[in-house]
Amino acid sequence: MKSLNKIFFACLASLALSACHKAELAIISPPLHQVSNGITSDTLKGAVKGTMLSGKTYYFKSDITVNEGDTLQMEAGVKLIAIGDGKTYQTAPEIIMHGTFISLGTKEKPNYITVQNADTYHTEAAAQNYANVFKGWWGGIVCWPDPSSKSTTPGGDLIIKWTHLEFAGGPASGNESGVYGSGDPRYIIYFGNITRNFILEDSWVFGAKDDAIRVAGGKISVMRNTFELCGQSGGEFFNMKSGTVGDLAYNFMIGAATNALKASDAGSSGTQTNVNMYNNTMVNCGFRQTKSGRGGSINFEKAARGTVYNNIIANCRFGLRLTADADLTNIKYNNQYYYGSTQKIVDLFNAADGVSTFQSADIHSTTPKDNDPAFYGYDLTAFDYTANPGPMTVSLQTPAAVMVGTSNFRLKSSSKGLNAGKTDFTPMHAVTTTGTYGTDITPPGKDAGAYQNDFSGNQH
Template sequence: MKLIKNLFLLLALGSVVLLSACHKTELLTLSQPVLQISAPITSDTLKGTIKGTLLSGKTYYFKSDITVNDGDTLQMQAGVKLIAIGDGKTYQTSPEIIVHGTFISLGTKDNPNYITVGNYTDLHSQAAAGNYANVFQGYWGGIVCSPSTTATATNAAPAGGDLIIKWTHLEMAGGPSGPNNDPAIYAQGDPRYIIYFGNIKKNFVLEDSWVFGSKDDAIRVVGGKINIMRNTFEICGQSGGEFFNMKSGTVGDIAYNMMIGAATNAIKASDSGSSGTQCNVNMYNNTIVNCGFRQTKSGRGGSINYEKAARGLVYNNLIVNCRFGLRLVNDADITNIKYNSQLYYGNSQTIVNQFNSADGVATFQSNDVHSTTPQQNNPLFISYDLNQFNYTASPGPLTAAQQPAYLVQVGSGNFRLQATSPAASKGKTDFQPLNLVTSTGTTASTVTLPGKDLGAYQIDGTGNQH
């Protein structure tokens, strides 16, 4: 009996040690048991209305639209490939995933998921060689998440569901919309996004994932509780479009994302749409590099943008060689936007002059790291040359063909910080994320708290894990 008591004591002490060892920069939710397999999907071809579980290690294909009905769930286990077969030429040949219910992709670090196209390896190789013509083809129609018209009209529960995506590659959507698309989302012929999410009552979680090669916006959110953490965004938007574009009703946090090569802004918040819930999004500890140069409209395109009554907190971001720095338009909710502790770097005078966008009202704050001289305050990435492209000769706008791969993709670059970086220990940590996502168990969010170092990668190894 004494031996058993001692064993229980050791187990209890071990639990205390484990809990105390959790890194203080993470808000952890104790998970419920792993989701049970519901209705395993064994056919490798998906079409029509679907629900159930895509099984680990299997590859699935869809050539026409597939739909998850209101109240239903489609789940991807770790190590699933979901391949769209399309050519991006018409809406009929650019299939999409229509989600009126819940869609869950639970990849892992060692066994990530893919939602992409069949020739994604070749397309990555072409992009690595600087050939983007096929990358922007928009082979499929993306994921469209919104309540069904019937559920919305009758106020029938559950009226749509959550979108939960972890450790998943999302790639190369943008095929033209057609008459089957909701005109409130897309005008006919518009390029579609990799993800559209529009449900003010539900959750959108995107964690530790990769977003690559959209024709226009990569992701657009028109209402919802969001948590966008520790992802990598690369080369999205052929001649316009953001990595992450938000409208009225969107609330939450965007942090620890590596963002390189957006056509326009990396992140944009606007309260347009009049949902009744103000767009309120915190953007902190993101690394934003070489963004904004493919946007052809004057004054557009850069790093972080708030406009049209949107609000939020903006801290601890690295804004590096972006065409425009922080842009706070005077019609944003300026009173309720708090910002400080950004590091700005520009290798040309043109970039330096626009650290605070000239058509906005942002000003430098007390703890910003900035200079009026080009090539000052290099953040000292471990292995990336910020001066390998001459922005003095090419201040923008640029076409994709004018941008070498190293400007729009991570490639062999290592964007972690050297110990002597001017971004080290400059972070503001005395504020809290909104942390509004309500999903639990294996679909719960892991919110990384503000970091002491600027940018997505913390010198102690926390933050972005890519």
């Protein structure tokens, strides 16, 4: 009996330990990317990896590099400050990404990747002369595989959530593996890795000298962001080249120099550019582009394909532009909401050098100021686009024409944009990872534009 009792109690103990172990395993979900210990120094330089700790401010004065296989992560409430003057590439430091970069800001504790005294530049008072907006203080984040890598899937992911990205554009050295020519203004983000993921969610992008973001290959998910005042005399908010695949939705965009969104298959990636653009709101874009026939809202060219639904295009210099060399057979578009306060804008709801036409569910008119989308707190007639039809310098534009400020771009109950959206299509889901280190893709909405009447969509 004593032997049996010992066996019985041993079994009970074993079962109890097993149950506890299973319970622990049930609640443990290891992160997609393991990061190293917290970074305690407030200055980053050279090759870096690890975790920038919540609530702390970090600085970098020279280029920093994340090597292949390494991860640099920002916890919530972190500020990363670039110290530079933008005069040369040596004094406009950049972040070189051969590994993975993760910024996990939150709504309550957003992150910042910016410059010193940025808060004094991003105000209506400062923007009256825009003296500091296009200085190009630092070199941005450049993500591409290490040329010396022997990996079959080199490089890393770029995951940015609830983060302010500001004031890049410093001149390039010309040594960035063909990304830039010598002296070219750099972008806030350049991502060029067809095998990897680029996630940008709920973030703010402001004050780039040229393109704010350029993707030359990669799986993208760009959801619920706000883009303001980028491009001094040219440049897009989001410019996509060959090999870019994924979804862009619920982004609010105001004051781009050229297009808000541009898709092209230029390049030689071997994977066709294929992007869905739905439920975005674009206001006052395209008026600083100095080259004729360019600049507006959404542009598909050079064999790019995708879908274009449920977008509000208000007072943009040109509306939808599909060029004859785009993959027109595989581009689907409808349910756009157009508004123009002048006859010239109205006449170019379909760009003159493009082949797009109005579709069955588009909202449009031939009369200026007709079909006002009824933004809750913004006057689309405040800026005189008859006197200033473009191209124009930024000094002629008021802050309200290029920045959100205190405006509110949700739709009033009287708006024709309510229930004007198409919902019977599915996002591409090129980025398949979800959760903290993955994407949160918002499906197509029943209302036009970035803000939904049920308070889904853009959360800014």
